[in-house]
Amino acid sequence: MKNEDLKFHWRLSYSGEAETTTWDRQFSVEDGAPHIEMQVDFCRKAEEAGIDSLLTDFGYGKPDPMLLAAILGQQAKKIKFILAYRSGLFAPTMFVQQLNTLSSLIDGRLSLNIVAGYSPDEQRAYGDFLSHDERYERTEEFLAICRAFWESKDSVDFQGNHYRVEKGALKARYVSPDRSFPEIFIGGGSEQANRLALSQGTCWMRLPEASEALRESVAPVVARGVEVGLRLAVIARPTREEALNTAMAMAEGVDRAREFVKTSVGHMDSVSFKASYEMGGREWLTPCLWAGAARIYGPAAIALVGSAEEVARAFIEYKRLGITQFILSGWPKLDEMVNFGRIVIPIVREMESEAAAYACSGRCEAPNASR
């Protein structure tokens, strides 16, 4: 993989999800027990598939992502982890200390996906009663303190509305072969999320829309030196017909799932999740982009559906808009990831090197340029 190549990440599978083909299992109560062997296997398959990092989710139903990454990272040697995290759970000093410790245990193979939280119910269960906007304000302060620990040579002093730190100093440093602090993905479609990504993030993660609609929001972010990434699902098959059949089969007999998603979204205060759910009503945003999945699998599930070639081309199109990273998921998780690595990534890489060669030949005035 070259530096300018698109980066593909995948959502790590938790209990049982690796094998499931139906939605049923996902919203049945998860047992919350770690399934390390299955997950180590998942990590190794991700490495083989050419996946860059695995997203370890945060939620009350799951084991702690940070500790999970410590174990998985010691057993799988190459894969990185994107740790989902929310402000408000830890004092920022303590958070940096834990993250730095983790970095030294797994050679810095981690990045952060900071979400301000999307479900007030879940936030309250963690003792957090702030509103949507206040959560963003706090997250801004939280990350400002974290970055001060990572980037400043002096001790950290901070006085904000939500945090106050005096003479902060940590001995445990961030350990990585190539960075002084982790990449910071900021997820969210609201104005606040966008601002936060620009001020504290390294990559703004958002949900997909049709290319034209994306173009406008991507360019100004990229112009400010922050990357843009998409959270997407993928259903890729050798032929378009097979992919469509898979998608349509998923949409059948899942009334319970639809009800469940509808209720959950009703309790959320996330701008992008609500928007994505709304888009789900339109079913197909482009011939390849199926928003209908958002009504069955939840708002993060808008899916690219098509032949390997079509899906690869869709990624290249996103790349032309300036999007550089993707956090993907699929159903069943493991199979779709392995399949993606086998049939889609090679085409993407081929298209990328062709594009690079083309761009180069343009610049270098290739022999046939005079034609």
Added chain:
Amino acid sequence: MPLRFHWSLSSVGDKFRGAKARTEMSGLFDFDEQAEFSRAAEASGIESLLMALGSYRPDPMALSMALGMVTKKIKFMAAVRPGIVSPTYFVQQVNSISALTGGRISINLVTGNAPHELDYYGAFLEHDERYERADEFLAICRAFWKRDGEVNFEGKYYTIKGGRLNTPFVSDERVAPEIFLGGNSELAEQLAMKHADCLWRFADTPENLSERVPPILNRGVEVGLLVSILARPTHEQAVSDAYAMVETLKAQRTFGKDFARKTDSVSYKATLELAEKSQSDWLTPYLWTGAIPYMGSPSIALVGSAEEIAAALIEYKKIGISQFLFIGWPDLDEMTFFGREILPLVRKRELEMEGECQLAARG
């Protein structure tokens, strides 16, 4: 019940824990060295390792997790300070570790001993308020461990609504981790009696301790001693090594007094005072305060031969002390010596005592 022994892991490879100025520590650690230390602890009959918390160390939770994966038996006593983590999230982390290590995690709650350190974690409360918050923190944690429906709590420091976690505390022996709590103040005692399984005290003479132990035991809470240990094949060598260490420390710094000015911990202050008021460095023939001016209160130490130290431990046992948390100088050697030379003597004496008890009961 046989005495239980724990050891303080020197998490940054400082073989003389506490003997090095904190500013000199790198915060980086050698994981393999620590894994080796953990396995040596298992082999030495140590039950758990204290994973201390401080800005000059790595994070205890992440480290416990990682070490748990490369060991089989040893437990990890992870230090936690309320106020720097959401109680819900803390329980989620503890439960995750328990599920992955077969329950080899316990908790050492410290309300914080140094206001300046708490400030850089962003926790600005006075001594008494810290205890009040710790009380709420532990009440919430224990409610989660009950696994008796949703957790709802409304207090001065925390409000939790509809709290639930899917990852349970996993252990063959317990439904919740064992909770240790350190402190010498009235408030610490009250908090321990309410929420903890064992209260840590700094070492003192058995005579001084004997009055304060029984009321706590009567409330069903154990009392343990936090004490340093310097044992050698002979008494003379132990004493000479102890003073040699002080000579080295003298050249480096004076930690104890400087820290004493800043700390608001009752027990830290009490132990310093004990050392200062005493005419000699020896509170008893084996309890030595000579290092306290340089290394602070935790350096009150048992010094002597294997036989002497075993006898001292038994003496403490007789007044109701049931657990010990050691800091050793130098760490690994001291722990190995303890496991090889001292522990068998303690176990032997314990068996004899049991026999004497039975005899007495029959008589």
